[in-house]
Amino acid sequence: MKAKPVWKTDHQSQLSLLPPSYDDFVPQNHPVRIVNSIVNQIDISFIEVTYKGGGTSSYHPRALLKIMIYAYLRNLYSSRKIEQALGENIHFMWLSGNIRPDHNTIANFRSGKLKGKFKKIFNQVLLLLAQQQVLNIKDIYVDGTKIEANANRYTFVWGKSMANSRERIEKQLKELWRYVETVYAEEGQRPNGPDNFDAIDPEEVAKTIDQINKALKCKKTDSKVKQKLNYAKRNWPGNIAKYNSQQEQMGGRNSMSKTGPDATFMRMKEDHMQNGQLKPGYNLQACSKNQFITNYTLAQTTTDTTTLIGHLEEYKESFGHAPDTVTADAGYGSEENYTYLEGENREAFVKYNYFHKEQRQAKKQPNPFHPEQLHYNLEKDCYYCPMGQQMANIGSYKKKTKNGYLQTYTRYQASNCSGCPLRVCCFKAKGNRIIERNHTLIRLKAKAKEKLLSPEGVKHRKQRCWDIEAIFGNIKHNMNFKRFMLRGIDKVETETGLIAMAHNLNKLAIMS
Structure with missing residues (x-):
């Protein structure tokens, strides 16, 4: 005979003398x-x-x-x-x-x-964890990731488009005035022209249009020109005012979203349309130690290069001291960043562009005609080409980066390349070969390379991969945080702090 199942009893309706807490x-x-x-x-x-x-x-x-x-x-x-x-x-x-x-x-x-206060809370928690010896905040690993903003993906403003529109208005104003001059020339007269045609100030544009209308008031005018002037009077001053307002919101950026002016259009790894579409977002910069986020900042730039100094300065402001060591990937390897780290006397392991390519090609035969392979004589300040010909210093010039940093480039030119049997392999331009060298950057890269290839540098480079990049993977995939909920960089900063705090405390819970 089959045994009857025994069911566990529930106490859904039963009252408790001492209710549970x-x-x-x-x-x-x-x-x-x-x-x-x-x-x-x-x-x-x-x-x-x-x-x-x-x-x-x-x-x-x-x-x-x-x-x-x-x-x-x-x-x-x-x-x-x-x-x-x-x-x-x-x-x-x-x-x-x-x-x-x-x-x-x-x-x-x-x-x-x-808003504007969460960073202070975040820093208190970090110092508390440091006191409990859960982590140290002296050695940091820096990297960045882009997170989509809470803004419309298809309502954008481009700086280049605004510049083109201004140029078009300026060009059309000049064309209209040339038409005025043509009309007056037929009568042997010369009109008094506007002071300038720059499409910068809406009042000046309106004044220029009024002057053109006044000059044509008593003249026989083409109907198409009249239509164009009416359209210009209705639209151009307003458009210029709009461009000025948008330019002020954009600052030094090249783009912004109309529904989220603080967001910049960036290329994201999460590409839902699979067509390389740009999306409005923020560049989240973070540093970590043992997969704990020790500092975070938000940047509106599409690249990491210009964010390192600001990130480290905020770190110093938060904790009262700079980190002992800084490790970062090739996105941060610029002359400005190297100079800053050297001035701060920080132990830095920061890659530069082509660092890994150099290591892969170390076993291959180098190109003897590449400027880096040419011999440099420090005393005479000259280079020697593969044929042994001296390349003399012919002067230097300054170049300003987007961040306003001045770089110095020195030019060296060979005295006579005509008839050289190696010319075809050496260079293809006309005349004698000229090379440009940034001696400051060359020195800083050599110093960085020595540190990166040292045993300590190899150790830090290996740890950086699983330390900071694992955090971004956890935030985006495990925590499913791929798009901000709030709008405006101040509010987005608060939300960034909340997600960073949540990550840290979850990590602490796992370790407990």
Whole structure:
């Protein structure tokens, strides 16, 4: 005879003499306890003073801060979903003390009360972890990643397009005035012309159009010219004002989104259309140690090269001292960055362009005609070509980078290349060969190469790969944070801090 199954009984309707506590349902090693313990130890008086006295009671900012950090740790970024979790998730209920702020309160706290203040909270937590010897903040690994902004992907403004539009308006103003001169020339007269035709100031453009209209007022004018002047009067001053406003918002950038002016169009690795489409985003710069984020900054530039100095300066401002060692990839290897690190007397392991290519080609026969292979005589300040001919110094010039840094290039020219049997292999330009050399950069690259190839340099280069790049992989794929929720660089900075804090505390929970 088949045995009857025995069912476990439930106690859904049974009353308890001593109801259970929320604490009974939260394991001792759960990440929510880490968040609660850490936030209880930090000073948030600078947030408390922003609340006005009187009126109805307010939710304590410490409780709201715990909720926000734990929500990001649990991949909840929407204020409505956080509100829902506060009524359904036992861990949120325990952490919040069963308070239930609505989504507006949560959103206002994140984008309002925390704006411009979260970095101070983040630094306090880092120093606390350093005191507990969980991590050290003296050796850092720097890298950057691009994260999409909360902005329309298809409403963009391009700096080059605005410059072309200004040039077109300026050109058409000149053409209209030439037409005026033609009309007056037929009558043997000469009109008084405008002071300038620069399409920079909307009032000046309107004044120029009025002068053209006034000059043609009593003259027989082509109907198409009249239509063009009417169109210009209605649109051009307004367009110039719009371009000026957009240019001011863009600053030194080449692009921006109309719905998120702080965001710059960048090429992302996540390409949903598979066509290399540019998206509005921010360049997140972070440094780490043992996969803990030790500092973060947001850049609006598409490349990492110009971000290193600002990132390290903010690090010094946060902790009162510079890091002992800095390790970064080839995206940061510029003369300006090397000069800064040398001036700061920092131990730096920063690659430069073609570093890996040089290592791969080290076993191959080098090109004897490449400028780097030519012999340089320091005393005479000259180079010697493969035929032994002296290449004398013919002067130098300065070149300014996009960041405003001045580089010095020196030019060297051979005295007579005609009839040289190696000329075909050496160079193809007419005349005698000229090479340009940046001696400062050559020296700095040689110094960087020596450090990178040292045992310590090899160790740091290997660690950088799994240290900082693993963090970006965790944030984008495990935490599924690929697009910011907020708009405006100040609010986005707060959100960056929240995701960085969530990553660190989750890492701490795993280690516990």
